[in-house]
Amino acid sequence: MKLGREISDGGRFVRQPNRFTARIEEGGEHPPEPGRYRLYASYACPWAHRSLIVRELLGLQDVVGVTIVDPIRDEKGWRIPGGDPVTGVEYLSELYLASDPGYRGRYTVPCVWDAAAERLVTNDYPQITLTLETAFAPWHAEGAPDLYPAALRGEIDALNEVIFDGLNNGVYRAGFATSQEAYDEAVTKVFDTLDLLEERLATRSHLHGDALTESDVRLYPTLARFDAVYHSHFKCAVRRLTDYPVLWAYARRLYAIPAFRDTTDFDQIKRHYFMTQTNINPSRIVPRGPELDWTAG
Incomplete structure (x- = not known):
């Protein structure tokens, strides 16, 4: 890469x-x-x-x-x-x-x-x-969710920026950093953002209340990859997703929805990161684990 x-x-x-x-x-x-x-x-x-x-x-x-x-x-x-x-x-x-x-x-x-x-x-x-x-x-199919409701768009856009900067792109900034200062800056922001989201979801089922929105869709792919890839490969090793009880339960609730579960392929995810990004994994060895039960209630 x-x-x-x-x-x-x-x-x-x-x-x-x-x-x-x-x-x-x-x-x-x-x-x-x-x-x-x-x-x-x-x-x-x-x-x-x-x-x-x-x-x-x-x-x-x-x-x-x-x-x-x-x-x-x-x-x-x-x-x-x-x-x-x-x-x-x-x-x-x-x-x-x-x-x-x-x-x-x-x-x-x-x-x-x-x-x-x-x-x-x-x-x-x-x-x-x-x-x-x-x-x-x-x-849209009958009964499809309104993921970007007009009344919430300002709030959704604002939270999406926080999620992107601190987490979606933040894990990449940590993983691809080539100086200690850049890495420390990025990884600190990753876990500050996870802490913020853990607190936010403690009082609601989804990021903007009871209904699924665009913000939940943007957060989920990073959570799905966190313990399998980002924790080790991108050196985001302060804590695991499974160390956040609220976020881990939330991620599994989303995974239970067919649109999330059926598009989540952990084998392809791991092979892509560990075999493609040879700048940080020159051996191209794909690690075993972690053994996580995404279907547990």
């Missing part, structure tokens, strides 16, 4: 900006339509995981297609086993370069392909789930 351009002089990890940020919206260049768009995702990647969860929760499986990439990246990037049934490409990089021949960044998931325009519309992972929740609302 090549991160040279994403490490600052102080040894801090600075995530690359998203290259494709067009919106799927009514009246725009890319209007929402059933069958027009395809989501490229990985069960291993937390940013892609959230989009898979939302697609399932909202019942959009027949509206927005999906292609799942192989969890092990090589020098060409994400490979599509058997080739993509829609575009015929073997590597996700081919879609990036077809959309922007001069692109030189990492080829990331999730991203969305517009079959009508024959180009990538977006790899803006924070916006992809919001788009599924809003622009594709006419095609």
